Amino acid sequence: MTAQNRLTLHLISDSTGNTIASAARASAIRFEGAQLQTEENVFVRTREQITQIVERVQQPALILHTLADQKLEEHLVSLAMQRGIEAIGVLDTTVRAMTRHLGSPGPSMPGQQHRVDQNYQKRISAIDFAMAHDDGVDTGRLLAADVILVGVSRSSKTPTCIYLGYQGVRAANVPLVPHVPAPPGLLAAIEVGVMVVGLVVSPARLAQIRAHRLVALDRGATQGYADIDTIRSEVSEARLFFERHDIPVIDVSRRSIEETAAAILAKLRKRAT
Template structure:
């Protein structure tokens, strides 16, 4: 493994840098970065502390600094130390500048301002939390997305991920022999999506769940044949309603959410046109 120091210098929380680095580093099988996060760096005194740390443990420096003075101080210090330094946002910001013909605001941390988008996201989180696992079905029509699926098909984590993207998401469990909420029949506003998975995979997940709960009693919950029947019954319901279906068997939560976002944006586009 190639072990190296990676300094992440940000004028805000460092969330953007961390996300970029995590996405990039996984593409290098032998890379093992030792990450040093330097958040809320906005003046020369703070830059001096950062440079002292870099000097003690030299390595690659990635930064997102919009203040020209702070940025110049960091770049000059990195040149003096002989360490490579890369602005993580320059290419994107230059492309936007050329396309829009508009200068940047130069406000540090402006992506974290408590604007309307922030409050919309908080409202989406509240809605999603209060509509988990079939709760409060009476106002499902206020949702942007409704997920329907059998137990342990990733409904809740997918809902929370989408809520963090600003969508109000309700999730409803499909339970054999138990009628779905009647409100589902007449929904007009939300996108309803069915989640399914491979029976053998679901059976294993449920067995692990029972073991974690120390539940050793005989149960049909994890029996593979019963699980297969349950999934088939759910598929029939999805098909009857014409709901799009996503197989989550080999998908991460992020991949499932991305597929749902694509469906949602496509439908919103069709409605707008």
């Protein structure tokens, strides 16, 4: 059985887990011949529980969840993104479709499947935007962003954008590739005044992060990807770009995703006043 035919589904529910388990079983039937394992986690209602669950996850894996508490959901998605694990709210697509017909649903409590507050549509739109504009995709539409995060590879751009999406912020991210000019769409956004924030990481920390990433992907050294001298050059080039375009910088070397997002939100609020 190849790795492509194996998958562990980690089910996370703040109640009995019956709904998510049924959805997983119904979906699994369609993949005859695949080696699927299921790990069920029920009555999950604290950040500590979520952290412990995510730390146990080994690839290939997929996290499916029904969490009523928005902050717990944000914490789960943030941790999963940091580890390169896809986390899906199994009712999101259904609720989104019903919302188009019925308007925003009312709030619910844990055990009632999913919590959707008055900002649901805004958050869903922002999350969709972040996913559609991840890692330099569709830079021609960056003018629609509330904020654009820019930085070298593995500077936490993607998970921060997803986290901001859960706050209703339309965040895009663009990677800075060594010796490659910035995309015209990014330069145009800078020119018209879209908020752009540079994320930087200390070379030593970035080398550590990239080395762990290569191990997780079961790859050896890839053209200096985790080489400290190469990284120093990348970081230096990125800082010069930020200085040249007067872009504010946040050092994320020792910041959590939540802390980085909070700093960006503070900048957005300051600009709005």
